[in-house]
Amino acid sequence: MRAKSSSTLSTSQCGGSSRPSKVKCWCRYITMRYKALMSISSMAVLEKQKLSPHGNVSRLSLSSPFLAAKLKSMMTGRPRPLMIPSMIRSGLVCSLAMTTLADLKTKTQLILKTIIDPIYLLCVLKHEKLDNYNILANDDGDITAVLEWELHCIVPTILAVDYPQWISSQGHLDPRFASAAEWWEESSAERARLCSLFEQLVNDRNSEMYKCLKEGCILREARDWLMNEWQEDPGFDRLGAWVKSLDV
Numbered sequence: 001m002r003a004k005s006s007s008t009l010s011t012s013q014c015g016g017s018s019r020p021s022k023v024k025c026w027c028r029y030i031t032m033r034y035k036a037l038m039s040i041s042s043m044a045v046l047e048k049q050k051l052s053p054h055g056n057v058s059r060l061s062l063s064s065p066f067l068a069a070k071l072k073s074m075m076t077g078r079p080r081p082l083m084i085p086s087m088i089r090s091g092l093v094c095s096l097a098m099t100t101l102a103d104l105k106t107k108t109q110l111i112l113k114t115i116i117d118p119i120y121l122l123c124v125l126k127h128e129k130l131d132n133y134n135i136l137a138n139d140d141g142d143i144t145a146v147l148e149w150e151l152h153c154i155v156p157t158i159l160a161v162d163y164p165q166w167i168s169s170q171g172h173l174d175p176r177f178a179s180a181a182e183w184w185e186e187s188s189a190e191r192a193r194l195c196s197l198f199e200q201l202v203n204d205r206n207s208e209m210y211k212c213l214k215e216g217c218i219l220r221e222a223r224d225w226l227m228n229e230w231q232e233d234p235g236f237d238r239l240g241a242w243v244k245s246l247d248v
Helices: 019-039 065-076 086-090 092-112 188-205 207-215 217-227 234-245
Strands: 123-127 135-137 143-146 152-156
Touching: 092 217, 092 234, 188 207, 207 217, 217 234
Parallel strands: none
Antiparallel strands: 123 152, 135 143
């Protein structure tokens, strides 16, 4: 059997169970070749997802199509013409985005000054993808299992306690600021009713968790806006509208 070429990445390097090595390998490669490109846009978000060892992008999420095309062209070795939008070329989008982020920083700092109760800062385990399809229940409605616990983190309680995403109308899920591609499983009235019921259940079980749920709303919404990689928001237009709506 012939030995593999040293230039070929093995499955353990770029696939399978060795995700950290795979991500580290490709991120170093991309950074080295296109550091200048990535620096011109703060909107570029490269997912730490599987990249094929043959150089094709398997799952690549970028908020600007021309950046995605540029990276794909680099990885496949087949240059292709790129149409860079004039707004990005002029720096207007980046300028608007930075202004929005500055406003968001100012308002979140004001909120953080009020977070003094120790219960808010208690670090707890949080499931990072607690969607309805990751929760199993029996015919009586009792939860029997929670899946995908590999997606977890340790965060302060005020960020960990949250409304179920599929009934939430907050932040980037608020119809006033949501992307045109967003969809909801329930009507606005039904989501509001379910959120009210959820608040009541949390308060009945643990009043301190209820405080975290209510007091941390804006902080969690800000986090979700900044972590949302799936929906484009050039210049942070939708985020900016949400920031302006905050009564802080």
